[in-house]
Amino acid sequence: MIPKKIHYIWLGNKPLDKVSWQCIESWRKILPDYEIICWSDEECLEMIEKNAYAKEAYERRKYAFVSDYLRLYILFSGGYIWTQM
Structure with missing residues (x-):
């Protein structure tokens, strides 16, 4: 059974927009x-540091690329529902 958790990632220092x-x-x-879980910079830094590609993309503020990596990492670790913000 898929856990009743919805995950999303929000990286960078911009606040969530109104639509989000x-x-x-x-x-x-x-x-x-359902539990709604936001993965922000704080929660993701350890995962980002484990992958050179993600680390470089994060340092260059290419958050869409970093989000792709993190999404797979998080889903692989627990099998959840994912949504794109």
């Missing part, structure tokens, strides 16, 4: 029994 916040709030309303 609306999406998150809709998940909370429609899926109240």
Whole structure:
């Protein structure tokens, strides 16, 4: 069974935009029994450091590339529902 967890990654120092916040709030309303997990820079730095490609992309602020790597890393570790922000 797939765990009732929804993951998303938000890297960089920009705050979430209005549409992203609306999406998150809709998940909370429609899926109240799901845990919504945000992976920010703090939570991801250890994973990023394990991969030279991800580390270089992060240092260059190529967050879309880093997110691709992290998404697979996180999904492989637990098999969750993923959403693109």
